[in-house]
Amino acid sequence: MSFYPFYLEYDRPRRPRQLPDQHFGLGITPKDCLTIVALPQNKEYYRPWRNLLSASQDIGSTIKEDKNKFQVNLDVQHFAPEEISVKTVDGYLVVEAKHEEKQDEHGFISRSFSRRYPLPEGIEADSVISKLSSDGVLTITAPLKTPPKASNERIVPIVQTGPVKKQVEGSEEKS
Structure with missing residues (x-):
C-alpha cells in the first residue's frame, strides 16, 4: 500500500x-x-x-492604459537594440527579440521571446512609437484617439467683413 x-x-x-x-x-x-x-x-x-x-x-512586462495613451513597458536588457523588433499586425502589437548562441559566465546561452498585445480600440497602427532606455527597458506608446463630443453644442465662429459702418459716439468726441 x-x-x-x-x-x-x-x-x-x-x-x-x-x-x-x-x-x-x-x-x-x-x-x-x-x-x-x-x-x-x-x-x-x-x-x-x-x-x-x-x-x-x-518590471518584466507592464501594460498601462488611460484615457490619453496605451503604453507597454518590457525588460529587454539581455538583448541588443538590433536584436529587437516591434511591429503592429492585424490589430496586435508584436514584440520579438532573439539572439543566437553566445557565451556568458555560465556557459553558452541563446534567448528569444515573442509577445503579442491586443491594441485597444481607437489606436492607429501608424501612431505607435517605441523607445529603448539605457538600462534595457523598452517603452512602447500609442496615443488614443479622443472620442467625439456627445453634446450637440457647436461654437459658431464670427467672421468680420468690410469696414465698420457705425462709429461709437464716445470715439468721435475724443478726436
Missing part, C-alpha cells in the same frame, strides 16, 4: 507547467543547490528565496 502514491506519479511526466519568472536559465549557484537540498521537493520549479527581492524589482 505504501508504494501506491509513487505508482500514480510514475506515469506522469515531471516537468514544470509554468515558469514564474523570466530569469529561468540564468544559471544555478552553489547556494541554490544547498537550498534545493534543504527544502522539500516540489513538483514545480521555483527560484530560491534570495531572488525574490530582485524579482519584485524586475
